[in-house]
Amino acid sequence: MSGRIRTQLLKGTTTLLVLTVLRDGELYGYEIVQRITERSSGAFAPSEGSLYPALHALEADGALQASWRESDRGPRRRYYKITKTGLGMLEEHAQEWAAFSLGMARAVGGANRQ
């Protein structure tokens, strides 16, 4: 049940999480999943099935730039790099998320007090 709730909560946040981890440098798909999991100490595990559509949609919107190159281990990987547009989008999403989480905290906190 908790996993399902987590999935539902994460549904709208994939873009924010992806842009956030890519702000620190170029990553390929599997690394992005790992990085999000690490940064959230295992609290968030983005759905791998929704990650790639999100990455490709962000690329189509110009928020990410993708390129194929050799990786340290294994064959060529498709690396994603955040663009200027992506940074602007990240700022927007972060502000939205801050407002949303603050509102949620107040609402849930208020409900708890009652």
Add this chain to the structure above:
Amino acid sequence: MTALLSVVILGGGVAFLIASVALVRRSERRLGTGPDESGPPVAPGQTGAAEISAYLDLMTAKLRLPAADVAEVRAELADHLRDSIASLEAEGFETERAIREALGRLGPPAELGRQLRVAHQSTRRLLAGAGGGVFAAGGGFVLGYLGGIALGLLGFLAVSAVVALLAAAGVHLPNIIANDGGTKINSLLYATTILVAAAVATRYAVRTSAGLSRRAPRTVALFWAVAGALVFGWLAIFGMRGPQSWLGVALELCVPAVVIAAAFVRVERPMPHVGRWAIIGSAISLVVLSLGFFAFSVSSTSGGALPSLDVCSEPDQSTSCQPDFHLETVAPMAPAAWLPEGFPLNGGSYSFGASGASFDDQVSSGQPSPPIAQALSNWTDVRFEAWHALPMNEPGPGGIDTRYSAPFAVQPAVSSGSHLTAVFHFERLRDASSWWVVPTAVGPDGHRYRLDDGQGGISYFNGSAWDWLTAPQ
């Protein structure tokens, strides 16, 4: 000012062509095979290899993207599965279970393929594809037109060479272009250029719009096939005007079918040399055209093309005139006694323009010239008659073609002052070709006479394919 305008138009045209070719090439790169696909996460023959391939196949079947995108997506997911399986195995999963788990984390393949397709095919890309397709079609039409000219002329040269070789070997083919003043050749070249231009434009539109909108060429082919068949079909049949013949019109009627074929047949096949061939084709066309114009100007200035068409009046037997043009076939010359001062008419003049071929005869002497209506008051049914003439680009006396016993076109003469005028639309008649126009009238005795010897020339049908189909025989 005119020179400056020409430079601006030429420069703009060249820039447009370069931009459209660049756009097509960019799209071709997108439609190419893409990066080398990473090997499957599990080598063929190993456990789970078939399962993974089946998953990727189901996923890519829903993509309906250009080949490069499909290859990229497939390679990326194969990499992802490789990492995921390795990680799960490190956690202690057995390979078969690790594969199932990794595939399960990606979700149903069809749904993943659908979501990826939606992610790629944004509205912005769709609009870019539509605009780019129209732009590329414009450039493709111009390049195809130039290429069509080159193709047509090269084909003509090839056929001429074959005919010459056969003739040298004693085999004489029937001359299908005799007596038409080159109309069939002109119309064939004209129709070939339209056909090639429409096909190239449609192919460019399909491939470019597919690449820019991130759709498989086959999925956008229907749209461009319909749009191309309507637009280029309309242009070829109704819109564009040029020389026509049965052969040319038959080719022009094929334009919609050729456009549809260009949109669908092997449309997934890359056009890697599109820029190179476009440039080579255009260069050949320009060279051939320049040589053609040069040859034409040389032959025109040398005076060796057509014989002089000066017409002799009956009394005039000067050596420069041909004594007999078979004009008695039209009608006998009006008796001098029945004609007032200033007659016979002076042979007049004619001019071609947008409104047809205008004929203007006037009284040749007498100052001031008598009003022609008054001079011909005893005559009725004054008219200009257009007769088929013998080919004027062949040696011989020329004149009326005596195989015909009646004019192929008649126009009532309009009298104004000392002038008789009429307008013929030979460019709207299928087989006008060589003609001879003579003013005639019915004299006081009730018989028709010619008022002078008229004049001859050559006309080509000039109009759309539809004009030709609906033209009087």
